[in-house]
Amino acid sequence: MTATVLDSAERLKDILDRLVAKSEADYYNPYQLFQWPDTLPQEQYWMSPELMSVHGTEVGAELTEEQLHKLSKWESVNFYSLNVHGIRELITEVIARIHTKEFKLTSEYFHHIIGEENEHMWFFARFCNQYGGKIYPDLTFKFDQASTDGPAAHFLVFARLLLFEEIVDFFNKRMGEDERLDPTIRKVNAIHHQDESRHVAFGRQIVSLLWKDLAAKSDESELEAVRAYLKAYLRRSLESLVNPAAFRDAGIPEPYKARNRVLADPAHADLDRAILKRSVKFLVAEGILLTESIDA
Amino acid sequence: MTQSAVDFIIDYLLAKRPDLTSIDLDLDLIENRILDSLGFVNFLYVVEEHTGTEISLDDVTPEDFRTVRSIAKRFFDGADVG
Numbered sequence: 001m002t003a004t005v006l007d008s009a010e011r012l013k014d015i016l017d018r019l020v021a022k023s024e025a026d027y028y029n030p031y032q033l034f035q036w037p038d039t040l041p042q043e044q045y046w047m048s049p050e051l052m053s054v055h056g057t058e059v060g061a062e063l064t065e066e067q068l069h070k071l072s073k074w075e076s077v078n079f080y081s082l083n084v085h086g087i088r089e090l091i092t093e094v095i096a097r098i099h100t101k102e103f104k105l106t107s108e109y110f111h112h113i114i115g116e117e118n119e120h121m122w123f124f125a126r127f128c129n130q131y132g133g134k135i136y137p138d139l140t141f142k143f144d145q146a147s148t149d150g151p152a153a154h155f156l157v158f159a160r161l162l163l164f165e166e167i168v169d170f171f172n173k174r175m176g177e178d179e180r181l182d183p184t185i186r187k188v189n190a191i192h193h194q195d196e197s198r199h200v201a202f203g204r205q206i207v208s209l210l211w212k213d214l215a216a217k218s219d220e221s222e223l224e225a226v227r228a229y230l231k232a233y234l235r236r237s238l239e240s241l242v243n244p245a246a247f248r249d250a251g252i253p254e255p256y257k258a259r260n261r262v263l264a265d266p267a268h269a270d271l272d273r274a275i276l277k278r279s280v281k282f283l284v285a286e287g288i289l290l291t292e293s294i295d296a
Numbered sequence: 297m298t299q300s301a302v303d304f305i306i307d308y309l310l311a312k313r314p315d316l317t318s319i320d321l322d323l324d325l326i327e328n329r330i331l332d333s334l335g336f337v338n339f340l341y342v343v344e345e346h347t348g349t350e351i352s353l354d355d356v357t358p359e360d361f362r363t364v365r366s367i368a369k370r371f372f373d374g375a376d377v378g
Contacts, residue, residue, distance in 0.1 A: 137352070137353060137354075138353075139336070139337045139340060139353060140333065140336075140337075141333055141336045141337075141340075141353060141358070141361075142333050143326045143331065143332060143333050143336070143358050143361075229334075232334045232335070233334060235334075236334045236335075236337070239337070239338070240337065244341060244344075244345075245350075256341055256342075256344065256345035257345075259341070
């Protein structure tokens with residue numbers, strides 16, 4: 001039973017107590033925290049150039065500084081749009097489990113996560129709408145109504161949420177400290193990084209416990225299917241950072257071809273490896289993945 | 297058209313599923329996991345690039361992607377697929 005796995009986890013209880021206390025101590029009013037100037041300067045980077053999808057690639061080398069500035073704006077709007085959609089999924093899944101028998105122990109902290117994530121979604125959406133005039137649409141298409149119950153469903157939900165948060169945090173941490181970026185951009189990223197460090201700490205604990213529960217109840221072929229899904233999820237998450245609509249909005253011709261060239265470029269693969277380094281090490285250390293490769 | 301649109305769709309899907317040697321026009325792509333949620337976006341981009349039209353997910357349903365025939369009819373101007 002998942003209830004047993006979580007309820008008997010003394011370490012998780014300690015961590016939850018500390019995280020709840022920290023959430024309460026760090027509480028802020030996001031609606032009053034940001035200045036939101038009417039516009040942001042167009043002739044500069046909106047995203048650390050090293051974090052742009054085209055960094056070091058042949059496509060990037062063909063772009064002028066002006067085009068790179070434009071692309072950095074639209075890739076940052078894409079990044080915050082992905083945050084909006086990812087957070088909506090996170091909140092939905094956590095709400096589906098809060099105050100259920102299996103997640104009794106974590107329900108108190110779930111309230112903090114839901115509240116904090118709602119606020120993050122608000123400031124990311126505000127940024128997109130105010131400075132990009134839109135949120136890029138969610139291109140997730142659910143063909144298969146996956147089960148929301150049982151150890152595999154619980155594990156996959158929290159694993160997806162953790163990996164999503166860790167990928168996002170790779171960017172937030174760096175952009176929150178990047179003096180080349182406008183103060184509003186730095187602040188949005190820095191604030192999110194500050195809150196996400198708590199969520200990631202929680203995510204690693206619960207994913208580790210839910211994996212042990214799943215592994216004890218599943219045969220090797222079932223675990224292999226879960227591994228294959230997680231690797232596909234990671235590939236899909238990285239690919240979503242390269243959006244042809246952002247290339248189009250930046251005025252780059254043949255945006256689909258540009259996207260394909262970027263995805264095939266070894267320099268882009270280096271960025272992907274850097275983004276996933278921390279997450280993949282964790283997954284392998286826990287025995288969730290057997291190797292650090294996320295290839296199919 | 298066009299048969300070439302059908303061939304194009306089938307060739308793309310077969311490249312993603314090397315374990316298959318052919319895909320019938322009416323094979324259920326979702327049931328057979330030839331199209332799934334995680335692989336969907338790349339397929340969407342391929343169709344957009346090929347048709348030159350951005351597709352809004354507000355305007356489509358899973359049924360539009362159920363078979364090669366339904367994809368051809370919905371996104372390739374009622375391609376002549378019978």
